[in-house]
Every structure is written in C-alpha cells, then in structure tokens.
Amino acid sequence: MTAAQAPQRLKRGIPLALRGIGKSFGEREVLKGIDLLIPAGQFVAVVGRSGCGKSTLLRLLAGLDQPSRGELLAGSAPLEDAREDTRLMFQDSRLLPWKRVIDNVGLGLSGNWRPRALEALEAVGLADRAQEWPAALSGGQKQRVALARALIHQPRLLLLDEPLGALDALTRIEMQQLIERLWQQHGFTVLLVTHDVNEAVAVADRVILIEEGAIGLDLPVELQRPRARGSARLAALEAEVLDRVLALPPAPPEPEPLSPLPTQLRWAL
Numbered sequence: 001m002t003a004a005q006a007p008q009r010l011k012r013g014i015p016l017a018l019r020g021i022g023k024s025f026g027e028r029e030v031l032k033g034i035d036l037l038i039p040a041g042q043f044v045a046v047v048g049r050s051g052c053g054k055s056t057l058l059r060l061l062a063g064l065d066q067p068s069r070g071e072l073l074a075g076s077a078p079l080e081d082a083r084e085d086t087r088l089m090f091q092d093s094r095l096l097p098w099k100r101v102i103d104n105v106g107l108g109l110s111g112n113w114r115p116r117a118l119e120a121l122e123a124v125g126l127a128d129r130a131q132e133w134p135a136a137l138s139g140g141q142k143q144r145v146a147l148a149r150a151l152i153h154q155p156r157l158l159l160l161d162e163p164l165g166a167l168d169a170l171t172r173i174e175m176q177q178l179i180e181r182l183w184q185q186h187g188f189t190v191l192l193v194t195h196d197v198n199e200a201v202a203v204a205d206r207v208i209l210i211e212e213g214a215i216g217l218d219l220p221v222e223l224q225r226p227r228a229r230g231s232a233r234l235a236a237l238e239a240e241v242l243d244r245v246l247a248l249p250p251a252p253p254e255p256e257p258l259s260p261l262p263t264q265l266r267w268a269l
C-alpha cells in the first residue's frame with residue numbers, strides 16, 4: 001500500500017469491536033466469549049478446525065444471526081447500524097441463473113445503477129462479460145461477479161466466507177491478489193474465513209485461530225506487500241499456525257441428526 005492510500009483506508013473501513021460474544025445452539029456452546037478489536041481497514045483471516053465456529057462468527061457480524069450474549073460494535077455504535085455498509089460473500093457465488101451478469105451485479109438496486117455495475121465489473125476484469133448468462137462463466141468468474149455485486153455497494157466491511165474454497169490453485173491465487181488489490185484501493189475492513197492457512201498468511205494483516213469457541217491464536221503478519229509466494233517467512237508463519245491447529249486432538253464427531261422419517265425414505269430424499 002502506498003502512503004497516499006492509507007488515509008482513505010482509515011476513512012473507509014469499519015473499526016470492529018467484539019465484546020464477550022457468545023453463541024449457543026441449544027445445549028451446544030459454539031462461541032464462548034470472543035473479545036476482539038479490529039482496526040478500520042485491517043485484513044483479518046479467520047482459521048480453525050472444521051466446525052469451530054468460523055462461519056457462525058461471520059453470520060453474527062453480517063447480522064444473519066444474533067449472538068446469545070455480548071456486543072458487536074462498529075466503533076462505539078452498534079454494528080447493526082452499519083448493516084448497509086456490510087457485505088457477505090460465500091463459497092458459492094449465489095448468482096441468479098435467469099439474470100444476466102450485469103443484472104446480478106445490480107440486484108436490488110434502483111435508479112441509474114448500470115454505469116456503476118459496469119464499473120464494478122471492470123474492477124474485477126469482467127466488463128466484457130456483462131451481457132452474458134452466469135452459466136457461461138467459470139467458477140472463478142462467477143466469484144468475480146459475486147465480488148462485483150459486493151463492491152457496487154461500496155462496503156466498509158467485507159465478510160468473506162471461504163469464497164475461494166471451490167477454486168483451483170491458480171485461480172485461487174489470482175482471486176487472492178484481486179481481493180488484496182481491491183482492499184488496498186477501497187480500504188474496507190475484511191474478515192476472510194479460510195481453511196487454507198497458506199492463503200491466510202499470504203493475504204492477511206492478522207490471522208486469528210478459533211479453537212474450542214475462543215481465540216486460540218492472534219498472529220500479526222507483518223510482511224510487506226506485495227508478498228512473495230513461497231518465501232521462507234511466509235512458510236514459517238504458516239507452520240506456526242498449523243502447528244497450533246494440529247496440536248489439538250480432533251473434535252469428537254457430531255451425532256447424526258435424528259430424522260422423523262423411516263431410514264429408507266431418508267436416503268430417497
């Protein structure tokens with residue numbers, strides 16, 4: 001990031017404060033009092049074993065679910081007040097197949113949104129595909145459209161729930177670089193949930209590991225950008241996080257959900 005971009009970054013991003021955030025589903029306590037301060041414009045990667053509560057945390061931040069206890073703040077105001085400034089992106093692009101690419105980007109907008117949608121598509125390198133149907137795009141291109149759909153709203157908080165999980169390795173690196181570039185240009189705060197520790201240390205300012213419902217590791221990644229893939233420093237950071245994740249015994253398997261239907265019918269559904 002250049003010095004000229006820094007002030008804009010501070011202006012654009014939402015500073016987040018999570019105070020004693022807990023979430024239970026019935027008897028199961030998934031998050032057990034998370035305290036976290038995220039400065040405006042910081043790029044945070046959230047990692048942890050499957051089922052540790054990463055998506056749950058993102059859903060709470062996106063307002064899709066409510067915490068069982070604790071407070072979510074944007075600066076000193078409730079995060080709820082910044083809902084319009086928050087966008088969430090998932091592993092699947094969730095494009096509407098019956099709408100053209102540009103109409104997917106402008107979904108829900110009124111007025112003269114087309115020039116802005118084209119601009120957002122330009123930013124993700126897909127302006128020339130605006131009039132096509134989603135079915136004509138590759139997985140990576142669909143995710144780019146989903147990113148454009150988030151960008152058109154000029155988010156101040158971008159929540160990314162494993163958005164690159166289904167992509168091949170090369171496309172994944174290209175998308176990481178695109179997200180990093182857009183983050184540098186726009187200055188939003190980012191929380192990226194990922195299973196890929198290599199990805200986490202490559203793109204984030206900070207890696208947070210969730211284990212047993214709490215923050216098990218909070219690791220700053222103080223490496224200059226652009227970061228050289230495969231550098232010894234990145235590998236050392238990756239090993240530090242992985243060692244911590246793997247040192248824990250695996251979580252016990254979850255019980256099968258009880259079905260009210262006879263077994264043979266369950267498999268036919």
Ligand SMILES: Nc1ncnc2c1ncn2[C@@H]1O[C@H](COP(=O)(O)OP(=O)(O)OP(=O)(O)O)[C@@H](O)[C@H]1O
Binds near residue numbers: 050056057254
């Ligand atoms: N709506 C829900 N009702 C009941 N339990 C839920 C609900 N949502 C999540 N859980 C449980 O909360 C725990 C954490 O789920 P979550 O999806 O947040 O994990 P995760 O870390 O994102 O997992 P993964 O990496 O596999 O995507 C799991 O045990 C899951 O079954």
